[in-house]
Amino acid sequence: MHHEIIIAGFGGQGILFAGQLLTHAGMVEGKHVSWIPSYGPEMRGGTANCSVVISDRGISSPIVTEPTILMAFNGPSLEKFENRIKPEGFIFYNSSIIKRDPQNPKASSYGVPVNEMAEGLGNSKVANMVMLGALIEITKIVSPETLLLSLEKALGRRKKNMLSLNEEALKAGREYAVQRLK
Amino acid sequence: MHHEIIIAGFGGQGILFAGQLLTHAGMVEGKHVSWIPSYGPEMRGGTANCSVVISDRGISSPIVTEPTILMAFNGPSLEKFENRIKPEGFIFYNSSIIKRDPQNPKASSYGVPVNEMAEGLGNSKVANMVMLGALIEITKIVSPETLLLSLEKALGRRKKNMLSLNEEALKAGREYAVQRLK
């Protein structure tokens, strides 16, 4: 198992955090992992993305140029990365904002209306979790249990109430995947 | 003609100035010349010396390690340099302060009581000129006329009265050499 993942979107969409979570879960499951952030000069707004590698074998280069998985949270991100995907790769995209299908025929594409779903749960900030839920349901890259564990660790004691919200969002993402994407 | 000269003494004895004068006169007479100062960290007191090269041919190294001429204004200077003199070289030393003869048998030595002679002229500061007078009289390294010209240029317009004093000191040095050293 060897996955190279790019998660991309606006700054503020929880892109980097989602990537860290995934990376941590991979580590907990005994995989080799790496995470690299990338952002522009703006403190607010602008674009952000991160590269995650989760693999059974040691990671030589943590740089991801041809991802096996793309998670695109806005249009520009999809445009930038969709054609770099490895054959038989996956594209997860935010269909709340992105109103067209990805153009890469060699990849399996999954649109998830994460903004609407997150707002439905009462907080637009958990859109990233909805997407993660769909991702792990489809790719099985890490187990939901580990991801929850990682989430718990990341949020720490102080944010107990955030935890259940994030948990719900994850679950919603997984359910959406089961019902609508499979 | 090729002379490598070291002039050495206490800071404040006009060592560097005497060297510059000699160098300038050499230049005016069409020789190749160079002058290098050397002094300690003290602003007042301490030791000072300079290396002068006056030559018919181009000067490769301006560094003087084996001088053909030493002008020693105090004891430590004589001690430091007397044994580095080239065979057939000259030693001029300040016999007002240095109460022993130089030890180098291969060099011709000339003691000049420059402090007393300068004080006799009313200003201990022209001791350096007295020594220069003796030097040029004995070695003919530059002519007295050129040296006076250089002196005039160095003192500039503002110090006319200093000029005649310096002139007198030069002359006294030359006369001493004629009468006592030849």
Added chain:
Amino acid sequence: MDKVIASRTKGLTDVPFHYCPGCAHGIVHRLVAEVLEELEIMEKTIGVAPVGCSVFAYNYFNMDMQQAPHGRAPAVATGIKRVHPHSVVFTYQGDGDLAAIGTAEIVHAAARGENITVIFINNTTYGMTGGQSAPTTLLGQKTKTTPLGRDKEVNGYPIRVAEMLSTLEGAAYIARTAVFDPPHVNKTKKAITKAFNTQLKGLGFSMVEVLANCPTNWNMTPLDSLEWLKENMVPYYPLGEFKVSEEVDRNAS
């Protein structure tokens, strides 16, 4: 005929600011540009912006600009002004820039009575690098490098730059203003005008310290940040003119 009450000033280019929503850098950029336009000196003005969130100022101010090393704008401005003494030279500096790494440069530009104008944005933090503490961070204020709040035992006391520079004879005009409401924005513009007039009259060093917000690194909404500024910064950093050389006021606009 229509009368324009508010519109884009020619002192700025058309490039949208990269600043965070509600950041005072935008307000002060506009004020400086308006003053330069109104004084009709844009064509002879050279601006200097060192490093800080305003490092991209050369994209915005519609005139000759030099970007400068962190903290060194007053030295760079001095170099320019000595070459072109009849030009108008200003620096635009943050509090990390001016009050930390650039302390020597600002003190000596003021002491020399260097005939330049300094716009000093005091937002109590290093905005650009993500909110570390600055020499102007208030006691108790939390930043990325004073995670438990600034402690005078460890980090000492915030520096009041305007007061400090006012002890220097070369300083001809020194004022501190703030931009938390429209009247204070007006006062800030007046002070900036006075500062540039000081330079135009050749009177020496002029500086306007503007108390500003950094909603992003303060972790506040823009409106809350203005409130915080008014309630916490103004008491420690009193507003007003600290030094006005006689001639500045004489027939000042």
Added chain:
Amino acid sequence: MDKVIASRTKGLTDVPFHYCPGCAHGIVHRLVAEVLEELEIMEKTIGVAPVGCSVFAYNYFNMDMQQAPHGRAPAVATGIKRVHPHSVVFTYQGDGDLAAIGTAEIVHAAARGENITVIFINNTTYGMTGGQSAPTTLLGQKTKTTPLGRDKEVNGYPIRVAEMLSTLEGAAYIARTAVFDPPHVNKTKKAITKAFNTQLKGLGFSMVEVLANCPTNWNMTPLDSLEWLKENMVPYYPLGEFKVSEEVDRNAS
């Protein structure tokens, strides 16, 4: 029993000073050393001397010493003091060192209320490098780099360091003294004592600015130089205590 009225202090080594005849550095060295001896703190004192005529201070002060880069003594002292907070740390700096290249370091040491003591020798020139102008050179004063006298239009105005640093909250004790006659030498010693006591009480930054001569570079006899100091420096640099934190005076020696 015999009573010693004046003798060499144990605070100094036996090495003769390299200073020029009549240079005040010697007087102030003696005063600092005497105070350290009298307060019985030599064994826990670490001195820092940066570059200037007093760069060889490590040869003279009979205690642990660090020589520091030009202007950076307050930073070096800060490093030492943070590692050994119960030691006594002082710097000994010239005016080129402290008021020019080291401006940022001294301002921030004072602002931090760094618990160190600074002895600041203001002789209006760069003694060691041969008499160039300093930030404290008086208007009209001739130096090697102001050959026609300091001109405010070009070089600006002399900085009054004591006054400037007194605007900073971290400064607990700031005084200016001079050493042109025995009574003022006494006052200087009192101020130095107070400064070290400030540190011993943990009150923060203390500095004594001492108006001093540089007969060599002023081109004067030592006695004339003291007269010049009194007549020209004192009017521009008034003597006195500029800042005395309450606790300093409370049962101060």
Added chain:
Amino acid sequence: MPKELMDGNRAMAEAAVRAGCRYFFGYPITPQSEIPEYLSLRLPQVGGVYLQAESEVSAINMVYGAAGAGARVLTASSSPGISLMSEGISYIAAAELPCVIINVMRGGPGLGNIAPAQGDYNQAVRGIGHGDFNLIVLAPNSVQEMADYTILAFELADKYRNPVMILVDGLLGQMMEPVEFKEEPPKQFPKPWATTGAKDRPRNIINTLFIEPEELERLNLKLQEKYEQIKQEECRCENYLTEDAEIIVAAFGSCSRIAKAAVEEARELGIKAGLCRPITLWPFPEESVRKAAQKAKACLTAEMNAGQMVFDVRMALKDRIPVHHYGRMGGAVPTPGEILAQIKKIEVQING
């Protein structure tokens, strides 16, 4: 100890604490600010001091003071800030004070940008500051190594009384990987020379002024002797797949990770490529480089600069084989594919 997921900057910061470092003096600059931010919370917890200096010039001089006073002390910055430390670093080297300096390089010259780069190699290994002196320069290439070599850095600094630089870039500084901190206590070295107050011993002096040329020459000879010893004892290098390699790729730091992937891909294509990764950039592991290139017909250095280490590789190989250079600059990061393309090109040249 379980593994933690950490970015390289924080891993170095935590490792410093574990190495017994209790003092950090620095000034914020991207992309290293995680180090001061982490330590501003962490150091006070262990009785240490985090102090933000007013500038990098001040920071390095605080380090000078603290190191002279006998402490294990750290500073960190990025390219422009390191330049400002040049004078201070020269003093620290001259005074033979131990300390650790982290440079998380970014794109240059000038203000440049905050993207990862390796343009400060020359500065670190031979040009920083005035006069003849050397820093020991360590170039880890993973978060784990960043932790491990930080501890080593403190030990080497104390052992040789010499400043040690850890030279990484923004990519390594901000990359997260699992890291494990070892439990062993750090090695300690006595410091009888430190200025701690001259109680019950002769006074100590920290000094770099030697007015007599003879004296200063003596210091220089002593330093050169020490550097010779370090060259003998401290060269470190990782050679990977080099035994039978016809093409050696030499790379350090983050770029060596990318080069490693390229080498692996080349092997899959049947090209006998190998990786030579200097870990100490000074002393430069000449022997290991020569050993790596024993069977090689060509060498390629891959760097994120205009060609800096390539110079040392050429010196080491004495031009026995051609040494090519592939570089990206200004914060641009090469991909394994780009390096592979270079390897292929060379393969064609040497094997026709």
Added chain:
Amino acid sequence: MPKELMDGNRAMAEAAVRAGCRYFFGYPITPQSEIPEYLSLRLPQVGGVYLQAESEVSAINMVYGAAGAGARVLTASSSPGISLMSEGISYIAAAELPCVIINVMRGGPGLGNIAPAQGDYNQAVRGIGHGDFNLIVLAPNSVQEMADYTILAFELADKYRNPVMILVDGLLGQMMEPVEFKEEPPKQFPKPWATTGAKDRPRNIINTLFIEPEELERLNLKLQEKYEQIKQEECRCENYLTEDAEIIVAAFGSCSRIAKAAVEEARELGIKAGLCRPITLWPFPEESVRKAAQKAKACLTAEMNAGQMVFDVRMALKDRIPVHHYGRMGGAVPTPGEILAQIKKIEVQING
């Protein structure tokens, strides 16, 4: 013009004025203070400005401002002060601003002393400041050359929009020799890019920030291209008695004067020695060095440092012949006799 007897520092200062330089920003330091002292009187006489900055950091940034504003501008310092200029010099190189920087080297590292030394060679030619950039480095060896190359320095700076360093030492700076100033007016170059106030033209921007790696890489490629051109066009070297030389002594600056005397003495003893004197230290005149060594069996570099230029000589000669190094450090100046002794030793080695 009649010859004048002048020290090297003043000769450079006067030459700068004659080259049209009207601005000097600097900070006093021995052994270069004659430059600011001279200019503080001289510049106002010709309508220029001498300004003593509060530090070397400030001085170099004043230079940055003045150069950006289109002026011919000079600064001068000595080793520790040059280190403090590192950051600013990197900015100036990145912004492609022309200026001249004089380093009158002294003994290092640290505060060292004020005696002449050549320990900043590496710093000047490859390590000063962060990022990939180069200064043009000129190394005159007489007072006349100091004057001539100062004028050349201003011309090269303007021509290539690049900072130029004149690298000398205290021996040259304070040595007096006859000097003749040429009457030709200095070459001038238009500066349409300068910030002079944007009247009747689009505005000008002086900048070194390029946030996108691609952009910054483009700047770097442009710089590298320029450096390549300079390498092609500006190498300067003096070869003396090298045609038939079996032993080449390579030396620069003041040390080359001493080496020259040693070579002459060797010739008198019948040893075929020759002198190769790089005048541009960057670009390093590799071709000329190779040419000088055409018939040579060995090379000796003589430097007042621990061995810095020797590296470039070795690179140039690609280890075709052994390259020895003789160095004095800390302000100690070698004598012709010392160098001669080395030549003799090598002579024995190569000719048995």
Added chain:
Amino acid sequence: MIKITIHRERCKGCSLCIPFCPKGILKTSETLNSSGYHPVFVVRPEDCTGCAACAKMCPDLAIEIVREE
């Protein structure tokens, strides 16, 4: 008559203008502009007095006001 224009694409939705309008006629839009911000708009343009309080606070020069005569 006062004509006030708030440039939807320049506005970053910071709200600094809103509380300073004496007429209380500024409001945040529900919709996003292309930069992802909720811009401000004028609820009752006819009530605007042209006092420019809003424009003075606007960091992004999003507000233009003209008195048409």
Added chain:
Amino acid sequence: MIKITIHRERCKGCSLCIPFCPKGILKTSETLNSSGYHPVFVVRPEDCTGCAACAKMCPDLAIEIVREE
């Protein structure tokens, strides 16, 4: 009784002590010490009051004063 000693070899002949002596008993020597300075000496030691004004001004710690009891 006051015993005042001026260390001839430490004195640099700067004269700073001379004018501050209320008794006017300090004077510059005609002869040089080994550093080349004309040191100061006490003309009438018995007149010395031990006021130490001289010692306070001396930069070179050349003056020692003891009250013998």
